[in-house]
Amino acid sequence: MGNSPYARLKLTRNPFGELAVEERAELALVDLDGLGQWLEQPRSALQILGPSGHGKTTHLFALKKRLPHCPYVYFPDTGEQPLCPPQRPLLVDEAQRVQWWRRRQLLRGPGPLVIATHVDWTVRLQRAGFCVHTIDVGLPQSPEKLQQMLNRRILASAYLPSQEIACSKADPADADHHPLCLTRAQVVDLQQRCGSNIRLIEHYLYDIFQRLAEKGQLCLPVKL
Amino acid sequence: MSTCQIMILLDESQPHMAGEPISGTVVVSCEKETTCSALVVRCLWKTHGRGNVETGDVDQKTLFEGTWQAGQKLSYPFRLDTARWPPTYYGTYVNVSHYIVAQAQIPWTRDPKEQVEFPLIATTAPADLKPTVAKSATSNSSWLWWIVGPVILSIVLAGFATIMLVFLPLIAIIGGGIWFFREVLPRRITGPVTCELADLYVVGGDTLRGTLSFTPQRASVIDGIVWTVKCEEECSSGSGSDRKTYRHVKLSETVRVSERRQLAPGVAQSSEFQFTLPTQVAPSLKFSDNHIKWNVEARIEIPRWPDWTKVFELVVSPQAASAETGLDGTGTSAVESPMLVAFDEPKTPSDGDWFEQVLGQLRKVAHESEPLAQVLAAVRDFEFPLKARLENAIDTPEFDDERQFAQWNQAQWWAAYSQQANQSVALAWLRAPRAIQPGAEWSGWAAIVGYDVDAQRVLMVATR
Numbered sequence: 001m002g003n004s005p006y007a008r009l010k011l012t013r014n015p016f017g018e019l020a021v022e023e024r025a026e027l028a029l030v031d032l033d034g035l036g037q038w039l040e041q042p043r044s045a046l047q048i049l050g051p052s053g054h055g056k057t058t059h060l061f062a063l064k065k066r067l068p069h070c071p072y073v074y075f076p077d078t079g080e081q082p083l084c085p086p087q088r089p090l091l092v093d094e095a096q097r098v099q100w101w102r103r104r105q106l107l108r109g110p111g112p113l114v115i116a117t118h119v120d121w122t123v124r125l126q127r128a129g130f131c132v133h134t135i136d137v138g139l140p141q142s143p144e145k146l147q148q149m150l151n152r153r154i155l156a157s158a159y160l161p162s163q164e165i166a167c168s169k170a171d172p173a174d175a176d177h178h179p180l181c182l183t184r185a186q187v188v189d190l191q192q193r194c195g196s197n198i199r200l201i202e203h204y205l206y207d208i209f210q211r212l213a214e215k216g217q218l219c220l221p222v223k224l
Numbered sequence: 225m226s227t228c229q230i231m232i233l234l235d236e237s238q239p240h241m242a243g244e245p246i247s248g249t250v251v252v253s254c255e256k257e258t259t260c261s262a263l264v265v266r267c268l269w270k271t272h273g274r275g276n277v278e279t280g281d282v283d284q285k286t287l288f289e290g291t292w293q294a295g296q297k298l299s300y301p302f303r304l305d306t307a308r309w310p311p312t313y314y315g316t317y318v319n320v321s322h323y324i325v326a327q328a329q330i331p332w333t334r335d336p337k338e339q340v341e342f343p344l345i346a347t348t349a350p351a352d353l354k355p356t357v358a359k360s361a362t363s364n365s366s367w368l369w370w371i372v373g374p375v376i377l378s379i380v381l382a383g384f385a386t387i388m389l390v391f392l393p394l395i396a397i398i399g400g401g402i403w404f405f406r407e408v409l410p411r412r413i414t415g416p417v418t419c420e421l422a423d424l425y426v427v428g429g430d431t432l433r434g435t436l437s438f439t440p441q442r443a444s445v446i447d448g449i450v451w452t453v454k455c456e457e458e459c460s461s462g463s464g465s466d467r468k469t470y471r472h473v474k475l476s477e478t479v480r481v482s483e484r485r486q487l488a489p490g491v492a493q494s495s496e497f498q499f500t501l502p503t504q505v506a507p508s509l510k511f512s513d514n515h516i517k518w519n520v521e522a523r524i525e526i527p528r529w530p531d532w533t534k535v536f537e538l539v540v541s542p543q544a545a546s547a548e549t550g551l552d553g554t555g556t557s558a559v560e561s562p563m564l565v566a567f568d569e570p571k572t573p574s575d576g577d578w579f580e581q582v583l584g585q586l587r588k589v590a591h592e593s594e595p596l597a598q599v600l601a602a603v604r605d606f607e608f609p610l611k612a613r614l615e616n617a618i619d620t621p622e623f624d625d626e627r628q629f630a631q632w633n634q635a636q637w638w639a640a641y642s643q644q645a646n647q648s649v650a651l652a653w654l655r656a657p658r659a660i661q662p663g664a665e666w667s668g669w670a671a672i673v674g675y676d677v678d679a680q681r682v683l684m685v686a687t688r
Contacts, residue, residue: 003314008606013272017319052466216581218585218603219595222595
């Protein structure tokens with residue numbers, strides 16, 4: 001670990017930094033139970049709805065991990081729109097950007113579909129004959145669930161200096177506690193400050209953890 | 225839960241030189257018979273922080289293919305090449321770490337994986353990191369592009385839509401305006417300017433030297449000449465319209481080489497600039513989403529007039545220095561070797577300073593049980609250098625946790641005083657040294673295991 005400023009916090013890195021796609025899927029705390037069966041129906045559509053920063057893409061990545069053979073298509077804001085492959089289920093990210101002719105093609109094709117969108121597609125999907133199930137990620141999370149999500153990030157970056165080797169925990173469930181794990185009260189503070197925008201919370205915590213690492217402080221402030 | 229566990233032991237915990245092989249052992253323990261399609265060990269680097277994660281594979285080897293029997297504990301030595309660049313770097317938004325990763329590919333189960341970080345020292349920036357020749361306000365050809373560029377752009381745009389022809393003159397006027405503002409106006413005051421920086425490839429501790437000279441063609445006034453050295457971390461996260469760029473200025477130093485002065489027509493003006501870079505500098509880095517940029521800007525400040533500027537982009541490499549200022553600041557080797565790259569120098573306190581900080585935090589929270597427990601949990605297992613005068617043998621101090629009391633009750637406890645830290649400590653040995661006696665000076669490494677609130681002393685266990 002050398003002189004890593006994170007080592008003194010018993011961390012291998014800032015837990016709230018950007019994650020690689022695989023790790024994001026690994027650490028996603030999303031309830032996907034029953035969705036596999038839902039997506040076995042031929043004209044089913046799963047809509048993940050919410051504003052940016054609330055975990056739509058994380059849901060898709062977690063699903064992609066469960067369904068590794070499903071193609072994932074990302075629609076960029078500008079530039080050429082990607083072609084949608086014929087395989088189903090198909091995971092479509094940023095579906096609100098799909099232009100009308102591509103949308104027509106998408107809805108005419110076979111199901112099932114999984115879309116992440118800022119705009120509600122329920123009516124469109126129902127008109128095209130899909131049975132729609134919506135996960136609204138914009139709804140406020142319970143403090144307990146948010147606490148679990150955030151502490152999972154901390155535990156995944158934890159390391160034990162006594163072991164002589166720096167190891168990042170492959171399975172966050174292996175570790176059950178870290179001195180910097182957030183308390184429920186701290187999470188409630190975060191929710192009051194950032195609402196249910198998880199990305200905003202993560203960015204805020206990144207700065208807090210960075211300050212801890214740089215100043216050599218060992219505890220999070222009681223009130224974040 | 226996987227049926228086997230992997231551990232990586234490196235032969236040396238010291239920092240490695242770029243390109244130097246790294247060796248160690250992968251230890252595999254299996255609870256039951258396991259078929260492994262490949263046990264692969266890899267050396268790689270990875271960025272972490274605010275920006276998108278970027279990785280570079282350096283070397284890899286397959287150590288084993290076959291079946292492990294239940295209860296076996298097997299060792300697989302390895303030797304891998306390390307990267308030549310980038311060096312290990314810990315910044316605010318951008319970090320670079322080097323890892324040895326071992327992963328067993330086991331069919332139909334989660335592949336057990338382990339990784340160890342090791343520090344890498346690199347002092348030579350790669351050839352593809354090229355310093356950019358200055359964007360000069362007096363460049364002979366650049367002015368032409370301020371006119372030609374917008375016109376070409378306008379024509380291209382007009383090709384897509386006839387309506388753009390309406391905007392063509394507008395765009396040309398804006399482009400011409402920028403050129404006039406940035407190029408023509410400053411030169412009317414300064415005349416042609418010659419501005420050079422001696423070396424665009426530098427290392428930490430080097431002195432930057434620059435010259436700036438000009439001969440004004442008419443009488444005027446300048447507010448001064450300043451040079452600014454700037455180092456900035458820049459990273460981007462997300463992609464497409466969700467892409468966000470973050471910047472953090474690591475260093476911004478301005479050197480004023482000339483004060484306000486009157487310029488007489490035809491009288492040559494000349495000034496020199498010198499700036500010594502810190503010895504521990506952030507290295508220039510250039511990946512897709514993570515960068516560390518160094519630049520030097522020369523500026524002639526002209527009152528109520530656009531300033532004349534020229535920007536030089538530098539390539540900065542870490543310094544090769546003596547091991548006295550090695551990774552952990554202990555300087556155990558007398559052999560000349562490069563010091564570790566690129567942390568922010570004031571950020572990571574030395575072990576001594578760190579110990580004092582920890583003691584300060586313990587004293588601060590000594591009377592609040594919850595924060596005290598938090599600080600103790602945070603520092604548990606860390607070793608600190610300690611010099612203390614032993615006073616007398618004492619009974620095992622009180623611990624809040626019964627298990628801890630039981631664990632340390634077998635140890636030999638002594639009251640001691642550390643002058644260096646101005647702190648009383650209770651020091652324990654499981655096997656006390658023979659020379660232990662009241663008044664003896666002890667120096668070594670010890671770990672904090674608790675805090676005696678009544679006696680106001682830190683409970684420490686000697687580790688080496």
